[in-house]
Amino acid sequence: MQRIVILGGGTGGTLIANRLRRLVDQSSAEIVVVDADDEHLYQPGLLFVPFGLADPARLTRARHRQFRPGITFRRAAVDRVGLESSEVCLTDGTSLRYDILVVATGARLLPEETEGLTGPGWMDKVFTFYSRDGAVALKSALSRFAGGRLVVGVVDMPVKCPVAPLEFSFLADWYFRRRKIRDRVELTLVTPLDGAFTKPACNRELSGLLNDKGVSLVTEFNTGEVDGRAGRLISYDGREVGFDLAVMIPLHGGQAYVDHSPGLGDELGFVPTDRRTLQSKAWPNVFVIGDAADLPASKAGSVAHFEGEILARNISRYLAGEPLDAAFDGHTNCFIESGFHKALLIDFNYDTEPLTGRFPGRLGLPLLRESRLNHLGKLAFNWLYWHVLLPGRDIPAVRSPMPTAGKRALPIPPPGDPPAQTRKAP
Amino acid sequence: MPATTYAGTDVILDDEGFFTDPAQWREDMAPQIASREGIELTGRHWQVITFMRHEYETKGTGPTVRVLGKTSGVSVKELYQLFPKGPAKTAAKIAGIPKPRGCI
Numbered sequence: 001m002q003r004i005v006i007l008g009g010g011t012g013g014t015l016i017a018n019r020l021r022r023l024v025d026q027s028s029a030e031i032v033v034v035d036a037d038d039e040h041l042y043q044p045g046l047l048f049v050p051f052g053l054a055d056p057a058r059l060t061r062a063r064h065r066q067f068r069p070g071i072t073f074r075r076a077a078v079d080r081v082g083l084e085s086s087e088v089c090l091t092d093g094t095s096l097r098y099d100i101l102v103v104a105t106g107a108r109l110l111p112e113e114t115e116g117l118t119g120p121g122w123m124d125k126v127f128t129f130y131s132r133d134g135a136v137a138l139k140s141a142l143s144r145f146a147g148g149r150l151v152v153g154v155v156d157m158p159v160k161c162p163v164a165p166l167e168f169s170f171l172a173d174w175y176f177r178r179r180k181i182r183d184r185v186e187l188t189l190v191t192p193l194d195g196a197f198t199k200p201a202c203n204r205e206l207s208g209l210l211n212d213k214g215v216s217l218v219t220e221f222n223t224g225e226v227d228g229r230a231g232r233l234i235s236y237d238g239r240e241v242g243f244d245l246a247v248m249i250p251l252h253g254g255q256a257y258v259d260h261s262p263g264l265g266d267e268l269g270f271v272p273t274d275r276r277t278l279q280s281k282a283w284p285n286v287f288v289i290g291d292a293a294d295l296p297a298s299k300a301g302s303v304a305h306f307e308g309e310i311l312a313r314n315i316s317r318y319l320a321g322e323p324l325d326a327a328f329d330g331h332t333n334c335f336i337e338s339g340f341h342k343a344l345l346i347d348f349n350y351d352t353e354p355l356t357g358r359f360p361g362r363l364g365l366p367l368l369r370e371s372r373l374n375h376l377g378k379l380a381f382n383w384l385y386w387h388v389l390l391p392g393r394d395i396p397a398v399r400s401p402m403p404t405a406g407k408r409a410l411p412i413p414p415p416g417d418p419p420a421q422t423r424k425a426p
Numbered sequence: 427m428p429a430t431t432y433a434g435t436d437v438i439l440d441d442e443g444f445f446t447d448p449a450q451w452r453e454d455m456a457p458q459i460a461s462r463e464g465i466e467l468t469g470r471h472w473q474v475i476t477f478m479r480h481e482y483e484t485k486g487t488g489p490t491v492r493v494l495g496k497t498s499g500v501s502v503k504e505l506y507q508l509f510p511k512g513p514a515k516t517a518a519k520i521a522g523i524p525k526p527r528g529c530i
Contacts (some may be wrong), residue, residue, distance in 0.1 A: 156491075
């Protein structure tokens with residue numbers, strides 16, 4: 001009897017456990033999922049909490065209820081992983097031997113790594129909506145906000161859901177308009193990137209949208225310090241952006257146990273992973289899914305979903321002694337909520353920029369363009385998440401390889417834009 | 427793609443001045459590239475440049491500022507003192523490696 005141990009019972013851990021349980025016979029392998037708590041948080045919902053558009057109490061469900069029969073849930077915190085001995089040491093002093101390990105522990109917020117971020121003003125006029133407590137606290141701060149400078153600041157990449165800071169800016173515009181105080185609010189998005197988003201084709205559309213909504217964009221700003229008392233972000237190169245309310249996206253890293261496990265993670269605590277097979281580069285019997293990986297793909301639930309199909313197959317191949325399938329193409333799919341009951345949809349992979357057209361085919365949702373249909377798609381995703389993604393089912397017509405039907409060819413960039421090839425992963 | 431001459435040798439750069447082929451780079455080109463960026467190289471600069479080359483060779487892309495600050499032995503603050511216009515890009519340019527890809 002082989003034992004598959006999955007670290008983390010979030011999006012990636014849950015869906016891969018369920019996929020594997022369907023694929024691998026119960027008499028040949030046992031599946032154990034380890035997590036420190038039993039609260040599964042629907043993270044895409046956090047964006048809506050500050051604006052009163054989601055009830056935080058309804059965003060969590062019990063982790064153990066999301067698993068198929070035949071999966072053991074072990075509630076324990078991981079101390080470290082011994083790669084050579086193939087065992088996970090838990091903080092309760094026990095250890096768990098594995099034949100296959102799946103790292104699915106996601107990314108961790110590291111606000112304390114930025115000078116001053118958690119100092120004076122933290123949770124008073126400096127917030128983040130990337131945690132449930134932060135999103136709830138921000139909701140009451142926003143409702144008290146009567147005017148002034150609101151700054152949305154990304155400290156550094158990578159971050160979970162890299163479109164969320166944009167969405168927050170769009171929704172803030174909508175929120176203050178609805179409260180009829182938009183003319184008294186100055187909205188600024190501060191980013192370390194050289195544009196609104198990392199992908200050039202998308203960048204133009206999103207920069208235009210920011211402009212239309214009166215959101216200023218400050219680029220190539222590497223936040224070195226947050227001065228909550230004086231209300232200013234200070235970049236490493238000495239620039240300053242003043243604020244009355246700051247909504248920060250803190251630095252992200254892997255989980256602490258990764259740092260304590262020699263050979264497992266990189267300098268940021270993410271696990272070096274083969275971008276096609278999803279096998280770790282650390283050890284052959286270690287695989288990675290979701291935000292915990294160092295892949296050049298977005299840290300997003302859709303990526304974990306598309307990885308799941310490939311990874312479940314590869315783990316069953318590994319168990320059978322067969323070669324792995326180098327099939328993951330980096331497929332990412334994101335709804336970008338733009339306010340006023342509209343949203344955009346982008347779909348891309350390692351090699352293809354987000355294109356215009358329709359998804360997943362010619363009669364599908366409009367890509368890279370605001371529409372009400374996409375907003376409904378974003379809302380429907382909540383249901384899909386609990387009932388299709390986590391159970392590890394495939395969405396009809398939306399499979400792991402990125403679809404190309406319905407998409408238009410990449411438009412020729414206007415003069416002044418960097419050519420796509422300088423940004424594309426090799 | 428623009429070509430230019432560093433230390434008497436023709437090299438090919440991309441539109442932003444990054445080497446497209448790191449093998450074309452030699453150490454004696456670095457001072458000239460640096461002076462174009464308004465930088466006079468010191469031992470601390472060289473520590474970063476050597477580290478950038480090594481990272482590129484092992485990982486296939488230059489490190490980000492955050493990774494540099496954690497692993498090069500030079501803090502992020504000092505990196506900005508050494509390369510005021512942005513350490514990751516400027517040091518990559520002087521070290522003759524392609525523009526760091528950054529994250530998505």
